[in-house]
Amino acid sequence: MFGAVALQMQTAFGGTSVEHLCTNWLYDGVGAGAAATCLLRDRDSGDRLAWRLIGAGILCWTVGDGYYTFALQDLSSPPFPSFADLGYLAFYLPTFIGFGLLVRSRVVEFTRSVWLDGLIAAFTVCALATSLVWGVVWRSSEGGLGAVATNLAYPSGDALLLALLFGAVALSGWRLTRGWSLLGAGLALFAVADSVYLVEVAHGAYRYGTWLDLGWPGGFVLIAAASCISVKQTRPRQLEGRALIAIPVVMASVCLTIEVWDHFQRINTVALVAASLGLVAVLGRLALTFTEHLVLLEATREESLVDALTGLGNRRALFRELDTFLSQPNGGEALLLLFDLDGFKGYNDTFGHGAGDSLLHRLGGRLRDSLGGRGQAFRLGGDEFCVLVESSVGGLEWVRAAAHASLRESGEAFRVTCSSGHAELPREADNSRDALQIADRRMYTAKGLIGTDNGSRDVLLQALVERDGYLGDHTNGVTHYSAALAQELGLVGSQAKLVRAAAELHDVGKLALPETVLAKPGQLDEGEWELVRRHTLIGERIIAAAAGLEDVARTVRSTHERWDGGGYPDGIAAEEIPLAARLISICDAYDAITSNRAYRQARTAEEAIDELRASAGTQFDPKLVEIFIESVLPRMNRQAAGSLPALTAS
CATH class of the missing domain: 1.20.1070 (Rhopdopsin 7-helix transmembrane proteins)
Structure with a gap:
């Protein structure tokens, strides 16, 4: 119609x-x-x-x-x-x-x-x-x-x-x-x-x-x-974004135009009243937007400093508190205690990640309550917790006892406890990174992971040294560089332990390669390259056979992946590659370039740095390359010259 x-x-x-x-x-x-x-x-x-x-x-x-x-x-x-x-x-x-x-x-x-x-x-x-x-x-x-x-x-x-x-x-x-x-x-x-x-x-x-x-x-x-x-x-x-303010501004401009036009040509009262009410509403909206953004800013600031699972302060909050305390002249004494849960991985594997998260939530609450308001508790990530208490070394025992009592739980099929290490501030460290490193090293000593027999890992390392002296020296170099880069990135606890163990065992798969391939002075043919490309898979299988080294095995598998996805064995790229594997691959390349090999002489550190930079973004994580070159190598050079304490990686 x-x-x-x-x-x-x-x-x-x-x-x-x-x-x-x-x-x-x-x-x-x-x-x-x-x-x-x-x-x-x-x-x-x-x-x-x-x-x-x-x-x-x-x-x-x-x-x-x-x-x-x-x-x-x-x-x-x-x-x-x-x-x-x-x-x-x-x-x-x-x-x-x-x-x-x-x-x-x-x-x-x-x-x-x-x-x-x-x-x-x-x-x-x-x-x-x-x-x-x-x-x-x-x-x-x-x-x-x-x-x-x-x-x-x-x-x-x-x-x-x-x-x-x-x-x-x-x-x-x-x-x-x-x-x-x-x-x-x-x-x-x-x-x-x-x-x-x-x-x-x-x-x-x-x-x-x-x-x-x-x-x-x-x-x-x-x-x-x-x-x-x-x-x-x-x-x-x-x-x-802009739309949040653009619409009120446009509406306010229309209302203001009507108000101004009334001074040149009279407009009816109804329009003037409506325009005035529109301006009032715009002002109210802008005030509300400002208030909402203040609340959002505060919430964002809170979230950036609080661990979502436990409600404790996170790593960022700990570093802020440490920096604030250590920057104060005559700021008194404090104790930093680092805790790593023992038995938590088995609990997680047995009962599932949901139960593991619930356990971490309970333990975090107990740790906070155990301090009685005399200190602050933090969760650094994973199963690692930290406590900062303003006290002299005389208060160490009560803090450690209270924390150990709170960070434990047991049942018919599980037992979770903790190991700890501490640092005295500012006597032993004048910056947050060194403080965590000292506490971290003492914690691993308490776990029996430093200066003692590590069972399966030590056996594998010794087998590698006996097979090829170069591989032993190369492993030591890669481990040293990797520990330094992990420290520069702020990795502590189980993360630092994983980096060190994977760096030590990253070439263990070469035990299965023929001597003619390992020591060949010339270029490898395609068949020999195929054998070499299998060594990370072989290493994974060897390491995974040892109880407790599953994460190390997975990391070793990925140490020859490339940032652009062109590596082996899985062809994964960028941040799909585990952080520890990305870190180790850089240190592996640097040590290999600066060491004598069967097929070439060692190159200079400057040449190695140029090679790393040329491969950043294709073979290596570009951010980690810059940190390694700009921070780790200068620090290690100063240590070698005696201007800094020698690095003792956990």
Whole structure:
């Protein structure tokens, strides 16, 4: 019907009879059909009332227009206001209520910021609409109070309709689905067409038969189409970045323009009040945004310093506390204690990671409570905890006893305890890194991992030395460099232990390679290279056969992977490669370049550095390469010259 009306209105085809059919019958038939679609559409209980109200509003408008067409149109002086105006104006109230119910049922969450966005949009659009239309209609209104009130009711209803529409879009976080787009477009088309009609009538410029007259039925068609689409619930989108401030600024600019323009050409009071309320809402929104960002900043700062699992301070928090304490002149004495859980890996493997996380949460809470407010507890990661207490060495025993008592739990199938090491501050260390290193070394001594027999690991190392003296020297060099790089990265506890063990055993797979391949002075052929590329897999199998070295085995497997994915045996790339393996590969290459090999002489340190930099980003992790070159090598050179204590890696 709408297509026929539009075609006839613009082309005048069919003569007077067709024009009469389209103008008097089909025109209002579009509205009646749209109303029936909304009223009779089978919706769920949450939507039915809303669409029936909107359908009732369209039906009222259609009845009013039909009354005007058949009862008043041919009169030389039709009464005003009339029953037609009653039908036209009856469109607004049920439509407002129905639209509001749809918004309430479809938008899941209304926060303070969402409400303010809705108010800003509503007040701004209302101010703009009334400033353009309301004053024009007011000045052209004639007759008694009823006539003037009826004249002003139309632009007021249109302005409120546009305000509600834009407010609803703002409430949804400026997110439009297909259904909402159709409904919004239909209501907006109706309101804009009605407003333009009022302005043209006020200026005496209105003429029937233009595109303007298609605005009302066109809006009804879009609304009816929206009623046929199931609109899902939406959660308001959180605006971020520039959009967060751009929309309030644009709305404020519109309101401010209206306020300023009033000084040059008087604008009606309704528009001024709406613009002022819009500015107030914008100020409230900016204040709320500032407050929300302060809360977010505080939460982010808190999260950056707190371990999410245990609620204790994390590694960053520990370093901050240590740096603060050690930077104070005459800051007194303090004890730093480092703890590593014994038996936790077996517990995790037996009961699962969920149970392991619960255990860490319980132990962390007990550790904090055991200090009685006299110190701070931290979780460094994994199964490593730390305590910082302002006390002299005389308080060491009570702190250690309290912590050991809290970091233990046992049952029928498990027993978890801890080992510890300590550092006295500032007597033994004047910076946080050295303090952790001292505590770390003492903790491993307590575990029996330094200066004692490590069983399977020592057997493998000795076998490697007996097989090839160069491999023994090379292993020592790689281990020394790797421990220094791990220390520079702040790795302690089980992470540092893993780096050292994997560095010591990274070439153990070469035990299975023929002597002719290991000692060959020339280039290897493809078959020999294939054997060499298998040595990390062989090493993994050898190491994994020893209980407790599973993580070391997995790390050794990846020591010849490349940053660009071109390595072996798995072809993994970038941060898919374990950190310990990336670290060891750099140290392995540096020591190999600066050592005599069967097929070439040793190269200088400068040449080795150039080679590492040339391969950064392809073979090696570029960040680790720079740390190794800029921090680790200079530090080790100073140690060799006697300006620093010798490195003792755990």
